[in-house]
Amino acid sequence: MADPGPLVAVEDPADPRLADYRDLVDPASRRRVEAERSIMVVEGRLAVAQLLGTDHPVRSLLVDHHRAETAADLVDGVRGRGAPVYVGSREVVEATVGFRIHRGVVAVAERPRPADPAALLAAAARTPVAGGAPVVAVLEGLNDHENIGALFRNAAAFGVGAVLLDPTCADPLYRRSIRVSVGHVLHVPFARLAPWPGGLDLVRSAGFAVCALSPRPAGTGRAVRTLAELAAHPRAPSAGVALLLGAEGPGLSPEALAAADEAVSIPMADGVDSLNVATAAAVAFERLAHPCRACLR
Numbered sequence: 001m002a003d004p005g006p007l008v009a010v011e012d013p014a015d016p017r018l019a020d021y022r023d024l025v026d027p028a029s030r031r032r033v034e035a036e037r038s039i040m041v042v043e044g045r046l047a048v049a050q051l052l053g054t055d056h057p058v059r060s061l062l063v064d065h066h067r068a069e070t071a072a073d074l075v076d077g078v079r080g081r082g083a084p085v086y087v088g089s090r091e092v093v094e095a096t097v098g099f100r101i102h103r104g105v106v107a108v109a110e111r112p113r114p115a116d117p118a119a120l121l122a123a124a125a126r127t128p129v130a131g132g133a134p135v136v137a138v139l140e141g142l143n144d145h146e147n148i149g150a151l152f153r154n155a156a157a158f159g160v161g162a163v164l165l166d167p168t169c170a171d172p173l174y175r176r177s178i179r180v181s182v183g184h185v186l187h188v189p190f191a192r193l194a195p196w197p198g199g200l201d202l203v204r205s206a207g208f209a210v211c212a213l214s215p216r217p218a219g220t221g222r223a224v225r226t227l228a229e230l231a232a233h234p235r236a237p238s239a240g241v242a243l244l245l246g247a248e249g250p251g252l253s254p255e256a257l258a259a260a261d262e263a264v265s266i267p268m269a270d271g272v273d274s275l276n277v278a279t280a281a282a283v284a285f286e287r288l289a290h291p292c293r294a295c296l297r
Contacts, residue, residue: 050183124161
């Protein structure tokens with residue numbers, strides 16, 4: 001067992017020991033720094049608690065004086081891993097990270113190595129979702145970190161086996177994504193899928209039917225089923241469903257739609273043509289997880 005990490009008082013935002021935390025609000029700078037150092041930043045009590053429930057090595061924790069007492073469980077958890085905990089005034093912490101941090105708790109951990117999509121798909125194919133077939137999510141062009149974080153939180157809630165991202169999707173391990181996911185992105189397996197959309201053949205060969213969720217089914221040029229119909233009568237002989245989701249606004253590209261096995265839609269009231277992508281994903285995950293209930297709708 002590692003010796004307890006030190007509890008270190010910090011008084012200067014320019015302290016070199018705080019370099020991992022500096023200027024968190026500059027996305028371009030942070031992408032470069034985090035890639036060079038192979039780190040990720042986890043913000044907020046709940047997200048840090050999720051981090052401590054993983055095997056990801058924790059490098060350090062930064063807290064203000066007040067949170068050092070109210071978040072003693074996190075302080076003890078990080079120190080128990082042999083990592084230092086830096087404690088400063090609220091002013092020092094906020095000047096270091098570059099914004100007013102209401103949660104008062106930020107950690108830095110080592111970034112995991114990229115996962116192999118084939119291995120993730122093989123594991124997901126052996127993991128049914130609740131009462132339904134295995135489900136994975138495949139994302140195209142999602143570049144909003146908060147949408148990605150919310151989608152990962154929904155995936156965790158409904159037991160989705162893995163999330164695959166095309167090469168253009170934003171980083172799920174960016175600070176805002178982790179925060180919005182409440183740390184669940186640290187538990188849901190994910191990988192990049194390339195080439196695109198040719199990589200969808202790998203998904204299909206793993207036993208998943210690739211089902212494009214389209215808010216404009218009339219433009220797909222093919223028959224469209226509802227999610228309830230898909231849940232009640234999945235495409236045989238596939239082992240599971242790979243739900244293909246596109247970014248808000250443009251939606252899925254014509255190439256991705258053409259590469260899918262079928263198109264599915266969420267019935268909506270007149271005058272509403274789409275949902276936020278994370279919301280649409282939650283609806284789809286829930287219906288696929290409970291096919292018996294779905295067929296009654």
